[in-house]
Amino acid sequence: MLLLHFEIGEGKYALPAERVLKVLPYIKLKKIPKTPEFVAGFMNYRGRLIPVIDLCSLILDRPCNPFLSTRIILIDYPFGKEGTAPLGLIAECVTEAVHGNESDFVFSGLKHQDSPFLGGVALDEEGMVQFIETNLLLPGQVRDMLFNYENMRA
Amino acid sequence: MGINLVRCTGIQRRSSPRGSIMNQVHIEDCWNHIGVWGSRRDRCPRLKDVIHCRNCDVYSQAGRRLLDRPSPAEYMEEWTRILASSIEDQRDKTCSAFVFRIGEEWLALGVDLIREVAEMDVVHSLPHHDDYFIKGVVNIRGKLETCISLGDVLGINKGKQKDKRAGFISPERLVVIERDGICLVFPVSEIMGIIRYQPQALEDVPVTVAKSKAAYTRNMLNMDGKEIGLLDEERLFDFIIRSAL
Numbered sequence: 001m002l003l004l005h006f007e008i009g010e011g012k013y014a015l016p017a018e019r020v021l022k023v024l025p026y027i028k029l030k031k032i033p034k035t036p037e038f039v040a041g042f043m044n045y046r047g048r049l050i051p052v053i054d055l056c057s058l059i060l061d062r063p064c065n066p067f068l069s070t071r072i073i074l075i076d077y078p079f080g081k082e083g084t085a086p087l088g089l090i091a092e093c094v095t096e097a098v099h100g101n102e103s104d105f106v107f108s109g110l111k112h113q114d115s116p117f118l119g120g121v122a123l124d125e126e127g128m129v130q131f132i133e134t135n136l137l138l139p140g141q142v143r144d145m146l147f148n149y150e151n152m153r154a
Numbered sequence: 155m156g157i158n159l160v161r162c163t164g165i166q167r168r169s170s171p172r173g174s175i176m177n178q179v180h181i182e183d184c185w186n187h188i189g190v191w192g193s194r195r196d197r198c199p200r201l202k203d204v205i206h207c208r209n210c211d212v213y214s215q216a217g218r219r220l221l222d223r224p225s226p227a228e229y230m231e232e233w234t235r236i237l238a239s240s241i242e243d244q245r246d247k248t249c250s251a252f253v254f255r256i257g258e259e260w261l262a263l264g265v266d267l268i269r270e271v272a273e274m275d276v277v278h279s280l281p282h283h284d285d286y287f288i289k290g291v292v293n294i295r296g297k298l299e300t301c302i303s304l305g306d307v308l309g310i311n312k313g314k315q316k317d318k319r320a321g322f323i324s325p326e327r328l329v330v331i332e333r334d335g336i337c338l339v340f341p342v343s344e345i346m347g348i349i350r351y352q353p354q355a356l357e358d359v360p361v362t363v364a365k366s367k368a369a370y371t372r373n374m375l376n377m378d379g380k381e382i383g384l385l386d387e388e389r390l391f392d393f394i395i396r397s398a399l
Contacts, residue, residue: 026225027234044238066230069221095218 003100004073005129007093009060014122015075015132017097021086022074026066036142037061043072043088050074051146052088053138059115064090078135079147087146089137100124105131181216189213249353251375253346253382254329256305259367260382262375263331265348267387270294272328274341277301285398292339294330301328302394304340308367333391349382351375356384 002017029041029052038057042049052072056064064070071094077087105120112118119131138146185191185207188198204210251262272294279290287306291298305311325344330337356373370393372386 024237025233026230027237028230044234046237046239046241066225067222068225068229069218070225093218093222095221 001100001102002097003129004094005096005098006055006071006073006091008055008091009062011059012127012129013055013091013132014098014100014129015073015134016102019075019134020073021076023094024072024074024088025068026064026070026072026090035145039142039146040088040090045074045086045088048086050086050088052090054090056090056092058137064092067092069093069095075134077137077147079138079143085147087137102131105129181219183216185210185213248350250348250350251382251384252329253349253377254327254342255344255346256308256342257310259308259310260346260380261304261308262349262382262384264387267331267333269330269332269337271345272330272339274324274326274328277341287394288398289341292328294328294337294339299330299337299339300398301339301341302398304342307390307394308370310367331387333387336391336395338391338394349377351377359383 003014004017004020004023005012005014007013024045027043029043031041032039032051038054040052040054040057040063043052054063056062070090070092073089073091073094074086075089076084078084100122104122106122107120117133117136119133122129122131184198188194188196189201189207189210191207198207200210200212201207207213250265252265252268253260253262255261272292275292277290277292280288283290287303289301289303292301326341327345328339328341329345330339332338356375359368359371359374361368367383370386370390371383373384375382375384
């Protein structure tokens, strides 16, 4: 399977490319008041409002550096039974896609209470890469807040 | 003499204090010292395996690290604007044309006709050939192809001669076109590239256009203030084949 590699601070992470809709440059976002720090805001993508979260804030409690290599990964985020919706993830060093196997990622045995999205770890020649479980990215509360389609229809 | 590979290949990762974005990337350009572009006696031991620096992952990683610098404010603003714009207008532009300039005139041909664009080369003239538009033959990938002057066919004045200032790279190119197995080459003053347009955007050729040019121009297209003449390839090829080949 194809994996999109990126970095959060000094750590390397990967997510399956089949989840990725598009990789976009880091653009200006509309901050949403009264949301957790890691919710970077809304982006206007082709006239559509898409929520964007900052993975550095989520994992390291500091926003991503506004570098050229920092990009927005647009993924198909599955939520509830209703299906999927696009969600933007800001990550650093989004410069490479590599082939790998899901079986390369081994579980460390560590259970992340607050961050269930941190999956298994693969060892490549340059270091370790951790798998991101995209469907577990958002805490339930935030997910319900960002993807509240019942409210939208009303 | 051993080379400290880690040192010469190490690209210092930004050691950014929190929030500070002012640090630029520092890249150790080992390829300019011990690599293929270097002049030092002690060559990089990696060259034995990779042959050329461009095959080396140190080199490609360094390229990627170039992006680890602050993005300019205009860059973010421009992309914010681009991504906010609707994609629809692009989708409607279903036709495409290859646009080039001969003298002062912008002209276009169907993209499917274009085989390749080559660097300007010497045109070898053919003796005993008195067709005014046949320039001779040129070497395209080891094959001799007929070189014509499209400007002469259309009656376009070449206009100003090329700019020979120092450091000025001439935009002149040879365009290779092919239709029904017949290959023709013609020089152009400049190439704009491939444009996309909506079929509705085509305009009729004004009656004031010079006669020979009008005969081979199918439509006009206005693009960024430039009037582009879309050439009728069928008539053009017919004329050339009838009169010369």
